[in-house]
Amino acid sequence: MNNDRAYWVAWTQINGVGSLLLQRVRDHFGSLEAAWMAPGDEFRAIEGFGNTKIETLCHQRQHLDPLEFLHRHSQQNPRFWTPADVEYPPLLKEMPHYPPVLYLRGRGTAFDAQAWARTVAIVGTRQPSDYGRRWTRRLSQVLTDHGFTIVSGMAAGVDAEAHHSCLQAGGATVGVLGTGVDLVYPESNRSIYEQILRTGWVMSEYPARTGPDRSHFPQRNRIIAGLCRAILVMEGSERSGALITAKIANELGREVYALPGSLDNPQAMGCIWLLSQGAQLLWQPEQLLEALGTLPHLDCSPPTLQPIPPNLEPELAQVIQILGTDPLPFDHVVAQTGLATAIVSSALLQLELMALVTQVPGMRYQRC
Structure with missing residues (x-):
């Protein structure tokens, strides 16, 4: 949890990256931690990142350790919520780009x-x-x-x-x-x-x-x-x-x-x-x-995931275990499983047919 909070806070220190652009970054890389570690060139695929902004990003994150900064920031700001915290208002997450902190x-x-x-x-x-x-x-x-x-x-x-x-x-x-x-x-x-x-x-x-x-x-x-x-x-x-x-x-x-x-x-x-x-x-x-x-009741209970069948083939089990409720880009599934691209593609297709995984826009996948 602290890791997630640290990266939400750290990204707010990057000049020119507001809540809208940060959502695009998270959608593209799957997590803010993965984005923080990514080479600068990978940001060219994200709308809103030009040469100047990428140079600024690379320079600023080079001098910022997220976990160490979280500790210092918390001393000046004792109470805050990030989307990684259960206390974060659920209605705000219905916004296209909600406040990172x-x-x-x-x-x-x-x-x-x-x-x-x-x-x-x-x-x-x-x-x-x-x-x-x-x-x-x-x-x-x-x-x-x-x-x-x-x-x-x-x-x-x-x-x-x-x-x-x-x-x-x-x-x-x-x-x-x-x-x-x-x-x-x-x-x-x-x-x-x-x-x-x-x-x-x-x-x-x-x-x-x-x-x-x-x-x-x-x-x-x-x-x-x-x-x-x-x-x-x-x-x-x-x-x-x-x-x-x-x-x-x-x-x-x-x-x-x-x-x-x-x-x-x-x-x-x-x-x-x-x-x-x-x-x-x-x-x-x-x-x-x-x-x-008469307003609709707000259901904020955590989503219930389909149980993983115990008899899944090893490759299918390996793929589904890294997926959660947040969509993960295809290339991150490949990287995290260490499997060949063709094997991951086949596994995801089979899991979709079994109604265990769903694909969302941008070649991203999540558990059902």
């Missing part, structure tokens, strides 16, 4: 699959009307009273109202930050931040001492969308960051709700646009609770 601070209890299935995001403008504030408080309290965890972005306005109302109702709330988890931004939310630390979590994909940057907040919004089963947009202009969150949520198949507002209010235009695009209308707390009760 999630840093945490707080005293919240560890979430299980059932808890993650009851997360709802409440987002909106930093300058809500009295109407927007009132409905944010009302819905946050109602959802909290019915056992939902409120997720928001710790910004001023709607975010702050959502967190504060949840805390007042005695619930658990998660603040997703665009800074390191050791920083409070904006400073006006310090009281809310300190209250969240006592009962919930603050999270970020940025390590300690990372300050606010304009580019961080759209990235934060994608995490808010990914963490939740449903997104409530309370108020926001047509250029509001809350619409980015709603767009990502919709692409992920989450339920998007919008609060109707007055045509005279510029901060209602974003919600009116969302409603015109098919967002669900927020009009009564009871209607919202009923709708949330």
Whole structure:
């Protein structure tokens, strides 16, 4: 486990390799450890790697030992999850490119699959009307009273109202930050931040001492969308960051709700646009609770693999034993078994016919 964590963290130190490119690297090589050890020339087959980026990669990893770096990094960032950890939020893994590291601070209890299935995001403008504030408080309290965890972005306005109302109702709330988890931004939310630390979590994909940057907040919004089963947009202009969150949520198949507002209010235009695009209308707390009760149950139990028949031929047994639930490229199957290419190809075909192995795009194989 530590090895896997070490490579997830180490790859975040390579300049120019973000979460999307890192997913391509992992898909191509089968594991981040294998990718770390691979010759630079092998990266030319991956979209997004040119000569300059490959040179940067080779230079930086030459001076970085993943396990030693994990030890140093953990001293500055005591709590974090990687996709190798069982605590990593399962809903985030439904994203095309999920955060390689999630840093945490707080005293919240560890979430299980059932808890993650009851997360709802409440987002909106930093300058809500009295109407927007009132409905944010009302819905946050109602959802909290019915056992939902409120997720928001710790910004001023709607975010702050959502967190504060949840805390007042005695619930658990998660603040997703665009800074390191050791920083409070904006400073006006310090009281809310300190209250969240006592009962919930603050999270970020940025390590300690990372300050606010304009580019961080759209990235934060994608995490808010990914963490939740449903997104409530309370108020926001047509250029509001809350619409980015709603767009990502919709692409992920989450339920998007919008609060109707007055045509005279510029901060209602974003919600009116969302409603015109098919967002669900927020009009009564009871209607919202009923709708949330019909959301699909999240099944996060580990996949059950077909048992390996005891009488398999030796080559078939050798091949299937190295396969798991994560797809492995064909050339890695050959390398790890030490068998000839033709033998591996024949073995995989036979295992597919026996419904023990399946092939996925990119000449990759996994257990059934």
